[in-house]
Amino acid sequence: MLTAMFAPQGPTFRELVVQALSSVERGYDLLAPKFDRTAYRAPEPVLESVTGALRRLGPFGSGLDVCCGTGAGMGVLRQVCRESITGVDFSAGxxxxxxxxxxxxxxxxxxxxxxxxxxxxxxxPVFDLAVSFGAFGHFEPRERPGLFAQVHSVLRPGGRFVFPIVAPARPGSRHYWSLLAFDTAMRVRNALWRPRFVMYYRTFRLAEVREELIRAGFEVELRALEELGRRADGSPRCRLVVATRTR
Incomplete structure (x- = not known):
């Protein structure tokens, strides 16, 4: 990740510090011109795998990219929606x-x-499909039921809310400790500094998310994104959550 962050065309260390000490909205306004050259952008293999899965589920009429950022997910919608696509984000930049x-x-x-x-x-309720890529860490767990209710409200009956979710890091692994360190640093930063910058990697747990989606009125199906491989125990590295509005 650090290699990608400090690539010649990516943001400098100073720019990342300024972003981290800003609000979420202001931080992304500042990062926007270089965002697509950072590790924060959804990886192409994930976008391609989700596109393939959606082609098998679709086609769709209208699509919504929730927290669209610079539009990585819009590229997915453009390939599977025939009529219109909409990106929504609170960062003007x-x-x-x-x-x-x-x-x-x-x-x-x-x-x-x-x-x-x-x-x-x-x-x-005008959309047949809603997607989101990598934005859920910007919401506190207590905000998720309201977020899911909002997505439910803008889908037509039978519409689908679809997003990838990566398998959690194995306890004790290097990735596990790096995510724990990041989340801990963000919590310390938010306890000491205002405005807060909400970005946590370890709060979006599949079992909890599934139950919240069901309570919001979705029927939830999980699909393995096989193109992204499997772990040593045979479990998928990444799953696709397919939540269908049933009421």
Missing amino acids: MLAVGRAHAPTAPDAPRTDWVRADARALPFG
């Missing part, structure tokens, strides 16, 4: 970059970029 880099092919679905908080989506 991220939306500006996404809008500037969006393709303008004549056969592409209509594309809209909307500045709004995902906890108060400004839409009716």
Whole structure:
């Protein structure tokens, strides 16, 4: 991750520090011009695997990318939605970059970029598909039921909310300790500094998320993203959560 962060075209250490001491919204406004050259962007293998899975589930009419950032997920929607796609994010800077880099092919679905908080989506039930990539760490666990209820409210009956979720790091592994150290550092930072910057890697637990989605009115199915491989015990490295609005 550090190699990607400090690549020649990526953000400098100073820029990352300034971002980390800002609010989430202001931090991403600052990072937006270089965001696509950081390790925070959804990896291409994940995007490609999700695209393949959605092609098997679709096609879809209209799609929504929740917390779209600079539009990595919009690229997925563009391949599986026939009519329109919408990206929503509360960072004006991220939306500006996404809008500037969006393709303008004549056969592409209509594309809209909307500045709004995902906890108060400004839409009716007009979408057939909602996706999200890598944004859930910006929400406290207590906020998730409201977030899921918002996504449920903007989907048509039978609409799907789809997102990848990576298998948790094995306790005691290097990855486990690095995530624990990051989350601990963020909690200390938020206890001592304002405005808060909410970004936690270890709070989005599959069992809890599944129950919250069911309570929000979704039927939940898990699908292994086989292209991303399996761990030594045979479990998938990454699963696709497919939550269908049933009521």
